[in-house]
Amino acid sequence: MLPFAIEFQGELMGQVTLGGITFGAMRSAHIGYWVDESFAGQGLATRAVQILTDHCFSVLQLHRIEISMRPENLASQRVATKAGFHFEGSRNSYIHIDGGWRDHLTFVRFNPADER
Numbered sequence: 001m002l003p004f005a006i007e008f009q010g011e012l013m014g015q016v017t018l019g020g021i022t023f024g025a026m027r028s029a030h031i032g033y034w035v036d037e038s039f040a041g042q043g044l045a046t047r048a049v050q051i052l053t054d055h056c057f058s059v060l061q062l063h064r065i066e067i068s069m070r071p072e073n074l075a076s077q078r079v080a081t082k083a084g085f086h087f088e089g090s091r092n093s094y095i096h097i098d099g100g101w102r103d104h105l106t107f108v109r110f111n112p113a114d115e116r
Contacts (some may be wrong), residue, residue, distance in 0.1 A: 070104055
């Protein structure tokens with residue numbers, strides 16, 4: 001796991017984390033993020049996701065990056081889409097949150113250097 005603080009003008013405003021990093025034949029990982037609501041809607045989370053994704057592709061040479069979020073989290077879906085991720089599908093009962101197994105939507109990007 002690689003956790004990074006998101007800072008804006010010297011103030012902590014969120015976090016972006018690369019987790020589930022797998023090398024070998026799979027070369028993939030997933031990104032998670034959160035932003036303090038006072039900074040929401042400014043494009044800062046999108047930029048952090050873009051920077052981390054670029055690092056994943058150029059430095060770590062990963063092939064596939066995923067972002068998953070709950071279906072009602074429209075702001076997180078916008079971040080993923082604006083960062084160049086495409087909707088891949090839904091995962092039923094994917095993560096245990098708030099006392100129950102919750103469905104998630106999954107967005108994905110592939111390393112452009114790995115074009116088929």
